[in-house]
Amino acid sequence: MPKNFAERIALMNAMYRLPASSEPVVPDDASERLQKFKAILTEEINEIDEIVELAKNRGSAVDIAVALADLLGDITVYCRSEALKYGLPLEEVLDIIMDSNESKLDADGKPIYDTNGKFLKGPNYWKPEDKIKNLLQVRMQK
Structure with a gap:
């Protein structure tokens, strides 16, 4: 059983057969990958409009909080997974x-x-x- 968020992300990437690297790496298809990542984040960010409408329409505080928590959680998961794909020590x-x-x-x-x-x-x-830059240079020289 994983103990922390980073370990859970690593297991998720493995389960879904997503790339993962233990050291910083920029793959040859980085441009294509980044465009796909941007598209995913854009979809997530556009969900803010739904939350804004919920707030404008006086949705309940708990419904607004749940929608916001889900949005921020999804974005965090996508970002942490992407960092793992590039071997970036995101916590550092x-x-x-x-x-x-x-x-x-x-x-x-x-x-x-x-x-x-x-x-x-x-x-x-x-x-x-x-x-x-110093952190990543040290990691990339290993």
Whole structure:
């Protein structure tokens, strides 16, 4: 019995005969695969419109929450499965991204927001790409 989400995704990929890699890899058909992945995510994201309509029509709070949870769960499963196909250590990448997000605070350690509530970059902000690149380069050299 798998113990965590990543193990369950690995079992799912095996069960459905989907690619999986233990090390970062970019296959020759990456362009085609990415187009298919985009199509799948687009279908999922379009379900937001149904949830918006449910909210506009004063659907019950639990029905809206269930629809949203299902949407976010499906997107997370697709993304984690895709990361496994490319051998990307997604949990480690997410840690780097979260560290970068935490670096957006202002000089006093307080969040900065724009008018839409998006986090803005503070003076100590650093982009995550360099650390992600280093992580993947190390993994690809093994």
